[in-house]
Amino acid sequence: MKIKAKYRRRHPLASIRFWGLLMPGMLGWISGVSAAVTVPQVIGNNMVLQRDKPVSIWGEAAPLEKVSVQFKGQSLQTTADASGHWLVVLSPMKASATPATMEVSGTNKIVLHNILVGEVWLCSGQSNMEYTMRKNSKVASTSLPVGYQHSPVNAIQYAHNDEIRIFLGLRKSLEKPHPEHEGWSVAEDSALRSFSAAAYFFARKINKELKVPVGMIANAIPGSAIEPWLAGQITAIEPSSDQLYFDYSNPGKFYPSLVQPLAPFTLRGFLWYQGETNCFMNDSLQYAYKMQALIHQWRTLWGDRLLPFYYVQIAPFYYSKNKGDYALDTFSLPKFWEAQSLCLQIPNTGMAVTTDLPDNLNNIHPPGKWAVGDRLADIALAKTYGQKRSFSGPSFKYAKTVGNKLLLYFDHAEGGLKSSNGKPLDYFELAARDGKYYPANAKVIGDHIELSSKEVADPVNARFAWIESAQPDFVNQAGLPAVPFRTDSPYKNIKLN
Template sequence: MLLRLIKYCWLTICLLSSGIAGAQVVLPKILGNNMVLQRNAPVPVWGTALPGEKVTVKFNSQTKTTIVDASGKWIVKLDAMPASAKPATLTISGKNTIQLQNILVGEVWLCSGQSNMQYEMRKNSKVKKPDTSTTNSPVDELDRAHNPQIRIFLVTQKNMLKPDSTHSGWSVAEDSALRAFSAAGYFFAKNLQHDLKVPVGIISSAVSGSRIEPWVSQEGFDAIPYFKANNIKIDGDPGKFYAKMIEPVAPFALKGFLWYQGESACFLGETISYTYKMEALINNWRKLWGDKTLPFYYVQIAPYYYTHGKGPVTYTQFTEPELREAQAAALQIPHTGMIITTDLNDDLKNIHPPFKWEVGRRLELQALANTYKQRVVFSGPVYKNMKINGDKIILEFDHVGAGLVSHDGKPLTDFTIAGADGNFVAANAAIKGNTVEVSAESVAKPAAARFAWSEAAQPNFYNKDGLPAVPFRTDNPLKFTLTAN
């Protein structure tokens, strides 16, 4: 009994000295004014206080109470709620009372990755306007963004582990807060709010130049047998950003994840190992939130001259296609989706291409179709299989939408063909219904075909719904086996 009393007193001292002054209720940074709560799902509300203290949470007609545990932590879950654009107050009471104002209920997504996801709206404002732009160009979005039903939260390496007595992390998507926010994430949220007609909250947690490893805990990698079986050491600070920028967000209720990363992996010359790292990431995050079905939609990296740079490997024009192939292989992981960006770079010397509004729109199409079950075309043509017919290869595709098309009306580009010798040459390619026939005069007995198999490829092969085809090679040696979980 005396030992228990000593431990209790010591815990109380620790809580007081760590900032829980006067044993007050303290909330994590992610809970604050202006936030959006996830609709149609239980909503955790949590924090710290003095062990044994009673905490009461009130929101609209709901009242939940709990007792703080011996470690000073508490959590309640609000019952699932329908969407609501009517601002409401969330009240948390213990020894002190906290009132969080202007709370909405709708859809919440977390976006993460490296610089192309971090790419801020202020940079978007400096993009050269496309020739087809109008007075409503997305380049000018900052000038008119003031939709109170879109809320944003920017995670940084420093802001998540310190309590914020002002509860000011969330903002309406406008002005200075939006200037510093992810452009791809914002345009995803804008499109989603427009199409679903409910409030949308978007959380951005991205770090320029980051590899995939810091976003996954070491336990996440340890759960994938591939690395141990192939004696692959996980370096690159595993878990660094996971601990600082992902874990503190959980268990905030959200609908799914958006991911834009891979350039760093391409510089390292990764192929199949990156697929398994994506599996580790996806499983790791889903486990943290306790939901194996959380959607994970990601961006296949855009064309860029990797061969113009220097790095730890020798780059060829195929280095990037092979990394893209590894990204595409991750589609075997359930509840995932990938968008293509072969047409979204107007300068192949720029690893940070513009057109983030289109990245956001294409990610939203994935969500509309696969999460919200709306009847929309969400993907460009995806290679299905091939047949050899004399001196031609007949390529069949999924996701043809309203039909296959040359986007600019010119002959199809970036198809190559080879015989048994593996010597690939430029191919003539023609759309025949929902197939593409490829051939070359110098290849009498074709054995394999490739599409967009170059870092510089910006092909014109789309479906009529305006979405570009996924790069591929029919002679794909990459084998990915899902880890049982």
């Protein structure tokens, strides 16, 4: 059955379609009208503008006031509308690490300094995305990862690269213009200490590989579920009828304060690290529908339905041992992983697996955010920037039974499959038609895995890493961990788009 989520309002305007509802809010204007020309916080000193794409510059002025914008030889004029909103679009520019100045003029003049042109990404989610470089500096020392001259734990000490710029969106003030236009900073010192570690390490690798400036915008909120980030309040979820219902007159808590004010600042794409709160809510398939909605809504807000959206699959953790409003078992997390994996069907998405990162399954914030940033960067370098490189661990493709064995085949198995520690592959299970699973012996045979179990004479199905505590050793030659799966998924025929 092909699944296509529908987005409707349950009020008198229920017949208005999803796309039409969002278009009036696409520009994400800051509220209020003033006599002086202003720009939103995200447009300021030290910012990075997106290369090779039309770049939106916008703000407010007195109604019908003439506004001009000058930058790198371009001079654009416009007139504020009756509400005082104005917008100009700069022609695409090549990457440049040479600082430039922008002038925005009306009855007053705004001069913005030290502006670069390169790659810009928006990073959002909850506490694992918010996890700061200050926290990263307190992680226990680690062996030196590939590509690092110094321990990533000590990254702040060596972070003096003027080509990496950071912007931290604050919920209580992002909607208001910054009087000094100082929202952006070079990624160093105190500004970097308060910034997302995963986002910084992503920027570090993108800058190193592409040799262009990188700007990172972060607006993650610890403890947040996905619902507050949506363009409307969910009034019903009915997967059985393939429908999500939204009340767009009542957006999610963070959407008007942390998402809309950033649009239409020109981006290359989005990074998303969220899900722990929704796993505690015992979400499974419904999370895939929510995430599909968020991706569509954000892409629509920015006016590009194909903006890359790369995300992190949450890490192993003892969810079932934590008391809350929902009864969770040891399979609740694997079912959530399954929902996250389903979202890979949506065009221009990618997922970083983190089953290998926790050092303590009672800690929901695993260290090693440099690995998260690097894996997201590898996805972007491969899928967005066209570099030939591994960006995913083995991902289940199909299975076939041969005698008393089940053979498993995988995507992203280039160069072969292996154990990360030289020990036998673990966390594989087999079941016959009775559906009872037993531990399986797993062997790498060429391009596939051979499973067998003395308890299962006629294997039909397999599952891998299907428990919340799973930290398996199954990787590809690039060392990237395999995606958890079950061959008997009840969602195998669901299609997201």
